[in-house]
Ligand SMILES: O=C(O)CCC(=O)C(=O)O
C-alpha cells in the first residue's frame with residue numbers, strides 16, 4: 001500500500017509505526033507508540049467511556065475467566081465494559097484493530113483470528129498488580145493491546161503502566177504515561193506488567209488478539 005504524504009496509509013495506521021511495531025514485538029516482545037491512534041477518535045472514545053461511567057454502566061473487573069472469575073480489589077481496581085460495536089467510535093477503533101491484526105499476521109505469522117476489548121476506568125487510588133495476560137502453553141490471548149484515552153495526563157498523575165522484563169518480573173524496563181493516543185502492545189504470555197496506583201480517573205481500552213478458543217482440548221473462555 002502506498003503511504004499518503006502524512007504517513008498514514010489509507011487504513012488510518014502509520015506505516016512506519018507499524019513496521020517498528022512488528023520489529024519490536026519480535027525483538028523484545030513489546031511496543032509503545034505515542035500518537036498511534038488519531039486524537040479525534042480518542043476524544044470520542046473517552047467521551048463514550050465517561051458517559052458509561054456516569055450512567056453506572058461499568059462493572060467492577062475481576063481476575064480469572066469463566067468459572068474461576070473472582071473480584072479481587074487488592075489485585076485490580078478497574079471497572080469495565082466490553083466493546084459491542086454500538087457507537088461509530090467503537091466501530092472505527094475495531095476496524096483499526098482488524099487492520100492491525102492483518103498486518104501482524106502478515107509480518108509475524110501469529111495466526112491471530114479475533115480481537116476482544118473492553119473499556120477500563122481506574123478511579124483515583126486504583127491499580128492492577130503485576131501479572132501476565134495469559135499463561136504459556138494455555139495461551140489463546142496472544143497479543144495484548146492498550147490504548148490510553150486521557151488527554152493531558154498530569155505529570156504527577158501516577159497510573160503509569162510498568163513493563164517488566166520478559167519472564168523476569170523483578171526487572172522494570174519501562175513506565176508508560178497513560179496519555180491519549182499512546183498505544184502499547186505486547187506478547188500476552190511473555191511480558192509481565194502492572195498499572196501503578198493512579199491519582200486521577202484513568203481511561204483506557206484493553207484488548208487482546210486471540211488464536212483458537214480451544215487448544216489441546218482445553219477450552220479457554222473468552223471472558
Ligand atoms: O491499562 C493498562 O495500562 C494495562 C491494563 C492491563 O494490564 C489489563 O487490563 O490486563
Ligand SMILES: [Fe+2]
Pocket residue numbers: 131132133144193
Ligand atoms: Fe494486563
